Amino acid sequence: MNPFTYERAADAQAALTLGARPGAKYLGGGTNLVDLMRETIEHPVVLVDVTRLSREIAETDDGGLRIGAGVKNTAVAADRLVRERYPLLAESILAGASAQIRNMATVGGNLLQRTRCGYFYDDAAHCNKRAPGSGCDALDGFNRMHAIFGASEACVATHPSDMAVALAALDAMVTVEGPQGARDIPLTDFHVLPGDTPQIETVLAAGELITAVTLPPDVRGRSRYRKVRDRASYAFALVSLAAVLEVQDGVVKYVRLALGGVAHKPWRAKAAEAALLGAPATEAAFRQAAQAELASARGLQGNAFKIGLSERLIVDTLVKLAALQEQR
Ligand SMILES: Cc1cc2nc3c(=O)[nH]c(=O)nc-3n(C[C@H](O)[C@H](O)[C@H](O)COP(=O)(O)OP(=O)(O)OC[C@H]3O[C@@H](n4cnc5c(N)ncnc54)[C@H](O)[C@@H]3O)c2cc1C
Ligand code: SF4
Numbered sequence: 001m002n003p004f005t006y007e008r009a010a011d012a013q014a015a016l017t018l019g020a021r022p023g024a025k026y027l028g029g030g031t032n033l034v035d036l037m038r039e040t041i042e043h044p045v046v047l048v049d050v051t052r053l054s055r056e057i058a059e060t061d062d063g064g065l066r067i068g069a070g071v072k073n074t075a076v077a078a079d080r081l082v083r084e085r086y087p088l089l090a091e092s093i094l095a096g097a098s099a100q101i102r103n104m105a106t107v108g109g110n111l112l113q114r115t116r117c118g119y120f121y122d123d124a125a126h127c128n129k130r131a132p133g134s135g136c137d138a139l140d141g142f143n144r145m146h147a148i149f150g151a152s153e154a155c156v157a158t159h160p161s162d163m164a165v166a167l168a169a170l171d172a173m174v175t176v177e178g179p180q181g182a183r184d185i186p187l188t189d190f191h192v193l194p195g196d197t198p199q200i201e202t203v204l205a206a207g208e209l210i211t212a213v214t215l216p217p218d219v220r221g222r223s224r225y226r227k228v229r230d231r232a233s234y235a236f237a238l239v240s241l242a243a244v245l246e247v248q249d250g251v252v253k254y255v256r257l258a259l260g261g262v263a264h265k266p267w268r269a270k271a272a273e274a275a276l277l278g279a280p281a282t283e284a285a286f287r288q289a290a291q292a293e294l295a296s297a298r299g300l301q302g303n304a305f306k307i308g309l310s311e312r313l314i315v316d317t318l319v320k321l322a323a324l325q326e327q328r
Contacts, residue, residue, distance in 0.1 A: 221246025
């Protein structure tokens with residue numbers, strides 16, 4: 001591990017001042033960043049601890065929910081309003097990591113956790129994300145966990161967060177503060193596809209600090225987060241799905257679908273949503289919509305199974321959500 005200094009920010013302004021120092025990085029729970037420092041993949045010169053900031057969950061004036069970036073993952077999943085109004089967010093967090101890690105991890109850090117591609121962590125491997133221009137060993141290597149949507153010749157890594165997938169389906173907004181002031185970014189635009197610059201993972205500018213995530217008031221219908229993985233717990237998603245579905249008189253009135261484990265960012269299934277809106281809530285329509293989305297998926301030699309797996313996950317989840325509404 002390289003030498004570094006540690007500073008604790010008393011407020012957002014102090015964090016921004018400290019965060020503007022050369023080589024500074026914000027520190028949340030440290031559950032990803034400290035691992036990366038230990039592996040000498042990240043080498044910050046100054047760690048700016050922001051865990052004392054933005055630690056509240058509060059209702060907004062319009063009935064939404066504002067979750068501070070410093071709130072621990074465990075506290076989000078246990079919050080009464082989250083559980084009542086946004087149960088898929090709680091489900092997504094509880095599907096990830098372990099209780100001990102969730103107790104440490106923060107909302108801001110969870111959004112910015114880095115890929116779990118094995119070559120990224122192995123400094124003997126070629127990896128454009130870790131060493132731009134060096135190549136991508138995953139393309140012809142072990143790519144079982146890798147992307148089927150939006151990948152490039154430069155990088156086929158996936159974003160590992162479960163929570164971010166639920167936030168994408170919930171149309172959450174991310175609030176950030178920086179030297180130029182505060183701005184709100186839709187979660188779906190926050191992470192970017194790899195293109196030729198896989199080392200760039202979000203639209204955050206240098207020194208910008210995440211301060212909150214805000215959920216809209218109106219989550220309609222029924223929702224669910226499901227995660228398919230190699231082990232029943234303590235494993236990253238092969239494919240996950242955050243789904244929100246409202247059915248009235250047998251017709252889809254509202255739908256939001258986001259897939260995890262399939263792209264460099266949470267993947268909003270816009271083609272499937274468009275196919276479903278106004279369609280009959282039948283298994284055949286659900287399958288057609290899933291296939292419309294997956295038409296643009298591209299498998300590698302080790303991960304092509306994710307295409308069929310995604311289809312089955314979407315169809316089965318929507319069938320179950322629709323059935324819940326018929327029973328009411
Ligand atoms: C063994 C293991 C298993 C795991 N399994 C899962 C899993 O199944 N699903 C899953 O989703 N996750 C999983 N995780 C990842 C875990 O969720 C993340 O490590 C955690 O959410 C990161 O949060 P943190 O607060 O510790 O971030 P840190 O490690 O402190 O920081 C991560 C990044 O965020 C930046 N950062 C932190 N806060 C801010 C802020 N407010 N503004 C700007 N930048 C900020 C840091 O500079 C750093 O770049 C696992 C982790 C481990 C170690
Ligand atoms: S997939 Fe991305 S992270 Fe993995 S080796 Fe290739 S460039 Fe690196």
